[in-house]
Amino acid sequence: xxxxxxxxxxxxxxxxxxxxxxxxxxxxxxxxxxxxxxxxxxxxxxxxxxxxxxxxxxxxxxxxxxxxxxxxxxxxxxxxxxxxxxxxxxxxxxxxxxxxxxxxxxxxxxxxxxxxxxxxxxxxxxxxxxxxxxxxxxxxxxxxxxxxxxxxxxx
Numbered sequence: 001x002x003x004x005x006x007x008x009x010x011x012x013x014x015x016x017x018x019x020x021x022x023x024x025x026x027x028x029x030x031x032x033x034x035x036x037x038x039x040x041x042x043x044x045x046x047x048x049x050x051x052x053x054x055x056x057x058x059x060x061x062x063x064x065x066x067x068x069x070x071x072x073x074x075x076x077x078x079x080x081x082x083x084x085x086x087x088x089x090x091x092x093x094x095x096x097x098x099x100x101x102x103x104x105x106x107x108x109x110x111x112x113x114x115x116x117x118x119x120x121x122x123x124x125x126x127x128x129x130x131x132x133x134x135x136x137x138x139x140x141x142x143x144x145x146x147x148x149x150x151x152x153x154x155x
Contacts, residue, residue, distance in 0.1 A: 001067070001091060003098055006056045018066050019058070020046045022083050029084040033113035033141065045137075053078050055103055059091045070095040077108035096124055100148060111135070112142040121146050 006015065023046050027039055034042070050056065053071035061067050068082040068091040077099055082092045099105035108126065110117045118128075130145035 001059050001061065001089075001094065002064075003057055003059050003094060006058060008051065011051055011056065015058070015066075016047050016050050019050050019069050019081075022066055022069065023079075023081050025084055026081040029087075030114060030116065031111065033111070038139075049079065055099075057095055057098060059086075059095055061086075067091050068095055070099050072099050072103045072105045075104055075106050077105045080108075092120065093124060096121075100150075106148040106150075108146050109136075109143040110146060112144050118144060118146075125149055 020043065024039070024043055027034070027042075031039065049071065050069075053073055055072035057070050057072070058066050059068040066083070067086040067089075069079070070077060071079040077096070080092060080095060107129075108121065110121060112118075112131065125148055126146040127149050128144045129147045132143050132145070133140070135141045135143055
């Protein structure tokens with residue numbers, strides 16, 4: 001697995017398309033609380049988010065096909081999505097660790113209706129510190145804010 005940083009100027013239309021498709025596959029597999037119509041609506045926002053997030057890291061396989069990505073905005077993990085076929089292979093953990101160690105990302109939000117994602121983050125040292133009743137666009141999907149609870153003695 002290779003993890004590469006893509007500055008905004010290097011985010012080609014092809015890369016944005018590949019990552020949007022990966023996002024859709026990941027959401028279809030994990031966000032069962034959303035209807036297909038809601039997923040399609042949100043999908044239209046994804047390319048802009050991918051183009052504008054300050055830091056974008058992409059994991060790729062030996063054929064240079066993206067298998068996951070993480071977006072970082074300051075100390076916030078703004079997005080983390082893994083291709084369903086690559087789930088459980090350590091890609092999410094590697095991307096998250098890189099975001100913490102190299103970029104200082106220590107907070108994130110996760111949909112409350114996605115307990116598997118919450119467990120993933122809790123297992124990697126994050127804990128819930130806040131809850132909001134809607135997502136950032138005002139849709140009725142509660143978000144949990146999670147903060148990295150690193151212990152300097154154990155890091």
